Amino acid sequence: IKDLPLLQMTAESLMVSSEKVAHVQLNNPLEHALLILVTSGYSAIPVLDTRYKFKGIIGKNAILNEILGLERFEMERLSEVTVEDVLMRDIPSVNKSDHFLTCLKNVLDHPFLCVVDQEGNFDGIVTRREILKQLNKYIHV
Amino acid sequence: IKDLPLLQMTAESLMVSSEKVAHVQLNNPLEHALLILVTSGYSAIPVLDTRYKFKGIIGKNAILNEILGLERFEMERLSEVTVEDVLMRDIPSVNKSDHFLTCLKNVLDHPFLCVVDQEGNFDGIVTRREILKQLNKYIHV
Numbered sequence A, B: 001i002k003d004l005p006l007l008q009m010t011a012e013s014l015m016v017s018s019e020k021v022a023h024v025q026l027n028n029p030l031e032h033a034l035l036i037l038v039t040s041g042y043s044a045i046p047v048l049d050t051r052y053k054f055k056g057i058i059g060k061n062a063i064l065n066e067i068l069g070l071e072r073f074e075m076e077r078l079s080e081v082t083v084e085d086v087l088m089r090d091i092p093s094v095n096k097s098d099h100f101l102t103c104l105k106n107v108l109d110h111p112f113l114c115v116v117d118q119e120g121n122f123d124g125i126v127t128r129r130e131i132l133k134q135l136n137k138y139i140h141v
């Protein structure tokens, strides 16, 4: 592996910090989550609990799949089902101190990674865009 | 700019070929487009006309934004509005013969690029995932 300053970058220096990350809570109805997703424009965002611990992610696809009935999208179910029922839990997360290659490896299959500490506190997200920007910079040096 | 074999790769060698790309037609109702998007799992896909010429892209966000009324998502409008009414036309596209750096530059702000020829024929798409895979390979050599 090449010895590059790029590779020394940590998830902390790459991430969008938690206060800038749109998110929803476990107990929100899907209606609220879908509204946040549509107005923010994001396809998927992190889910936190009432103590701001990271729990997983939720996306438009999971919500729309949930309400897709045999004949139509059953919009009334949006107020009956909560984020917790549709939550995607098994998604990769990294630590603030993890390095660039760990982040790169994980965004190969995921548009973004969550940065979480040992206690489960949510620190931020590392996006494919940030990884690509850094690689683009490096390739032009 | 570094002199690398990676940089000689063309959009053609990077792309998912058109026959493997989910797409919809200009005249489809939004209901059909949303169903294709939800069942395929993709957030946005290309739009072609009846002669398979590339016209733009359509995504879940554009569709959901279109039917979001003051009080609720107005699902009945899905059968009244067509893809053409909600089409995103101003998206970057590249040629089969364009090189890696052109593709990289364009995926900095877009999850995928459309590969289109001079006559407007749709050849395929270049995804961020493919660009990241190639960069990951190169960085580990």
Ligand SMILES: Nc1ncnc2c1ncn2[C@@H]1O[C@@H]2COP(=O)(O)O[C@H]3[C@@H](O)[C@H](n4cnc5c(N)ncnc54)O[C@@H]3COP(=O)(O)O[C@H]2[C@H]1O
Residues within 6 Å of the ligand: A016, A020, A021, A022, A023, A040, A041, A042, A043, A044, A045, A046, A111, A112, A125, A127, A128, A129, A130, B043, B108, B109, B110, B111
């Ligand atoms: N409001 C906006 N302004 C400018 N560009 C926008 C944008 N919304 C989306 N994009 C562009 O579209 C890409 C895909 O967004 P998506 O929402 O599917 O996928 C996003 C979304 O699921 C999540 N994400 C990014 N920023 C977020 C934030 N501030 N809060 C919550 N989730 C975020 O990370 C994924 C990858 O983001 P990434 O930046 O690599 O890639 C983004 C970015 O290049």
Ligand SMILES: Nc1ncnc2c1ncn2[C@@H]1O[C@@H]2COP(=O)(O)O[C@H]3[C@@H](O)[C@H](n4cnc5c(N)ncnc54)O[C@@H]3COP(=O)(O)O[C@H]2[C@H]1O
Residues within 6 Å of the ligand: A043, A108, A109, A110, A111, B016, B020, B021, B022, B023, B040, B041, B042, B043, B044, B045, B046, B111, B112, B125, B127, B128, B129, B130
């Ligand atoms: N069925 C599936 N199997 C495995 N992984 C999946 C998947 N669906 C989504 N993903 C993963 O999620 C990423 C974002 O998908 P999204 O649908 O938002 O965004 C996608 C979608 O809008 C479009 N796309 C990719 N492949 C497509 C295809 N065969 N037909 C139409 N559109 C496609 O290009 C965007 C970027 O794709 P990319 O591969 O970089 O990134 C994909 C991929 O890493």
